[in-house]
Amino acid sequence: EAGVTQSPTHLIKTRGQQATLRCSPISGHTSVYWYQQALGLGLQFLLWYDEGEERNRGNFPPRFSGRQFPNYSSELNVNALELEDSALYLCASSLARNTIYFGEGSWLTVV
């Protein structure tokens, strides 16, 4: 069974640009979570999508947004990129808010 898949693996953007990251959950999972992991730091909860709706968001500015598609895949958009947005962005999925499973992450570098 395929795990959580994320794309792209690496992304380099210039300050002020927009970045879009994508995530495909484990088949059958309806919830998708996004986390930010800055270099050397822990995981910070960003967003939670369930059944196509945004259910909760962490303490991040509105320029971090996303959506969940009917097939439960999701994308994370980061607008007006700042240097401190450089981080590993992790997607995770779960079934019925139970145990979560992480993808390998997307490295975003803002220069």
Place this chain on the structure above:
Amino acid sequence: GENVEQHPSTLSVQEGDSAVIKCTYSDSASNYFPWYKQELGKGPQLIIDIRSNVGEKKDQRIAVTLNKTAKHFSLHITETQPEDSAVYFCAASPNTNAGKSTFGDGTTLTVKP
């Protein structure tokens, strides 16, 4: 909100020795406590979890203990091997949503051959 503290931040052991990582949490409503292993350049992988109705859980060389009264839980790795070297994260969450876990800051475990 929930606050999770994890200690130590770094841990170095000799191959074959045991390693113990401890976490404390603040929210008495938390009742799901997973542990994740993150290897360099990869996403976190769930290695073991425990729910509040259980005091201890073991899976081969890995065990987790939970003391709900004291609000702390620990990861124990016995007979450590070099491939156990990684960053380990603890987390705490309400049973209603494991995805809304609050994570500790991580422990970098190095197992020296």
